[in-house]
């Protein structure tokens with residue numbers, strides 16, 4: 081089935097069938113946010129346990145297609161145990177990979193220079209790069225990441 | 239409750255030849271994708287050249303605004319528009335075709351018009367609107383918006399495991415109901431509902447019935463007088479017509495009673511600085527310049543459907559649906575779950591399904607690679623998805639131009655999908 085290998089890489093199918101960090105965390109101390117894609121009915125719940133500006137633990141549950149679920153699973157492995165600044169940076173890098181964000185920040189926020197996107201800088205997440213060629217699926221891939229951002233925000237507020 | 243909406247089907251040799259029909263639809267030659275296996279007509283159908291030509295010719299030779307100019311072209315345009323109205327009325331078997339059809343943008347607008355025009359007129363805080371769990375959002379959300387303003391109760395008729403309405407205690411369920419809103423054919427399950435009988439029960443309880451014909455009238459012969467319903471909605475783009483036109487039919491007495499909904503030109507008789515008086519029905523509900531070319535196109539679509547014959551279309555879709563269900567079960571076995579009635583004659587040409595461990599989104603992605611277009615999602619029927627306990631389904635839907643070979647492409651692509659995700 082030519083053309084599809086870019087979308088459904090081995091790693092993606094593996095994370096889809098064997099999702100990492102699947103499940104829930106007790107709230108509190110963890111925070112939980114729910115994300116929802118009205119287009120396809122996919123939903124995801126992201127649990128974060130944050131201590132001393134560090135993401136100690138992350139769990140995800142919900143229902144979704146292979147792209148949203150593998151993106152969620154890959155995301156957890158990319159951000160778990162990282163300082164929050166690095167987590168935020170990972171989100172930005174991911175969004176850039178999805179062609180959703182530019183290097184320069186037009187809105188006057190602190191400008192974080194992006195590293196070039198390759199296997200060395202983003203690790204296994206590179207597997208999701210093929211999604212860009214399937215515009216309707218970008219929303220699937222970004223759903224868990226947007227929910228992560230929401231959860232980070234509500235953790236800061238609480 | 240037995241469904242009496244049985245259509246007399248023609249002999250086998252009179253049934254249409256889909257391969258020939260397909261030639262009438264330019265998109266199958268010009269889409270630039272080969273193969274192009276279009277199995278999403280429940281979302282929107284394709285158009286035959288005759289529809290495109292009618293609209294083109296209208297713009298080339300006749301266009302002017304309607305109901306305004308006294309010059310010849312304006313009069314011709316008005317005639318075409320009004321002829322399209324009565325044509326649709328006759329197509330649906332309306333008692334007064336020229337008076338009772340209100341053109342709207344689509345079925346959704348027709349439901350909004352009815353809810354805000356008639357619902358707002360007759361509903362009070364202690365009233366009940368009864369819907370079904372298989373309604374499209376178009377027949378749910380307008381009622382919810384109105385409920386926020388008035389405060390009545392909305393109840394839902396349940397569905398059983400086969401996707402049929404649970405009607406055992408229908409008299410009980412109808413107690414105190416002022417308006418019953420129910421779909422003729424589910425856009426997800428294909429279920430054909432026993433509207434005639436339901437309407438009889440509803441009328442005994444003094445309720446008014448609005449039926450959703452969006453998925454029915456394109457595929458089966460409609461006779462509003464036999465159905466007995468009080469109001470009915472259709473949408474042009476699902477019945478070979480253009481986008482941008484739909485219609486509400488309602489009894490004269492109801493239209494007379496209804497509040498106007500959209501205000502502006504055309505719907506008024508007089509406007510002063512003090513206020514306005516409304517135009518006669520149906521114009522009272524058609525504010526502003528209407529979709530004139532679209533009405534012309536819709537009328538051409540109806541002519542096309544009439545020439546082929548709705549009985550033939552139904553017979554063709556029934557045989558295709560039976561074949562598809564048989565093939566899907568045979569070649570996919572326990573890998574597939576088909577929602578809705580097992581018996582093809584109890585459903586329209588719509589098949590929603592789920593593949594084991596493969597999300598509908600992934601199904602439609604892989605099918606797309608094979609040139610097969612199906613819909614994946616909640617199909618604007620979230621309450622139904624909840625009662626089926628799925629986030630989404632994949633749906634294949636058939637129309638007069640689909641062939642057994644289209645079904646074969648679908649089934650083979652699904653077999654590949656299962657292998658891909660194994």
Ligand SMILES: Cc1ncc(COP(=O)(O)O)c(C=O)c1O
Nearest residue numbers: 344345346374376425452453473
């Ligand atoms: C049963 C049913 N009702 C109403 C509608 C709404 O049609 P439209 O989107 O053209 O307003 C649809 C279309 O999806 C439908 O399937």
